[in-house]
Amino acid sequence: MSEKKLKSEIRRTVLAARDALDAQWRIEASLAIDTAGAEAIVLNKGAVISGFWPIRSEVDVRPLMFSLREKGARLCLPTIVDKTTIVFRELLRGAPMVDTGFGTAGPGPEAAIVDPTVMLVPLAAFDRRGHRIGYGAGYYDRAIANLRKKGIEPLLIGVAFEAQEVEQIPSEAHDVALSAVLTERGLRLMPEVSGS
Template sequence: MKREIRRASLARRDAMAPELRIETSLAIAEHGASIDAGAENILSGFLPIRSEVDPRPLMFALRQKGARLCLPVVLDRETIAFRELVRGAAMVDTGFGTVGPDDTAEILDPDIMLVPLAAFDRLGHRIGYGAGHYDRAIARLHAKGMRPRLVGVAFSCQETEAVPVQPHDIPLDAIVTEDGLRDFPVRA
């Protein structure tokens, strides 16, 4: 079922005109700029692949508020880490069709995570791209006693009626779309 929801949601996203994706990404940045990401907070973002939202305007708006930025890098088939993104950093192929800081960049544990996704529902459940990288990375942070704020970043057309939930699935705390920033119910 997840595979079909993913396929349908990505088809809707892919059908958006490139110009509309750009304009909508800028609207998402305006709404997401209200995220509390002040000094001392480490914010993981991501670079867009395929027809994803471009979160760079949002990331840099939050950096202006004092957040330190980092990007995910695929270390192996199971693991992603988050390397600090600073001006002038050497960028390399980091897996999954994107680039990021090279292995000289400091690995950070994010306080706030901008999470890419294929689909989401009104309760904050999400479907990723199927590799489980983010679920495992978040579980590792939880095992360290950390509870990063998980903010999905998506176009509103990616919302679906309901996402099937499995025990390893970790729900989002919020979602930011061109319609605004929406918080989800607090979970224990």
């Protein structure tokens, strides 16, 4: 089986398992992720954090985003601007939200475009090495590559439920490993970050 087909099969299997999680449990787990993340994520002054508006059965990171704003972070959300690119628009309190593609919402075109220094990354599946499978469009890999071209090395924190962990994800040269993964059990640094 090719790596692409294997990733697609892992994505399908894990997303089905995530969809099967009890909706009330997902709410409680999202609140546990907020508590753990707000305590564990250390912010530099002026940190710009990208979050994401949850779709389908994803972790709801909105409580965590707002907890991090209370710690002094500036927030932004991704917006699809064409078939291959996302930009990050600043999320200000009270700003109107619009459809930003892929079933998500975010600030409209009048919002400032900013470069995140910390990224809360959505994912379908992850492994203990910090490799992830997204939803297959490659938006985040390209966005991270664009930030690196600007000299920005964002802290990449995958946010998921423990049920989304798999034994091993096949990795390709262009795949970007996560710095950490945050689940309802807490924040785990990945091997390349922790040195283990």
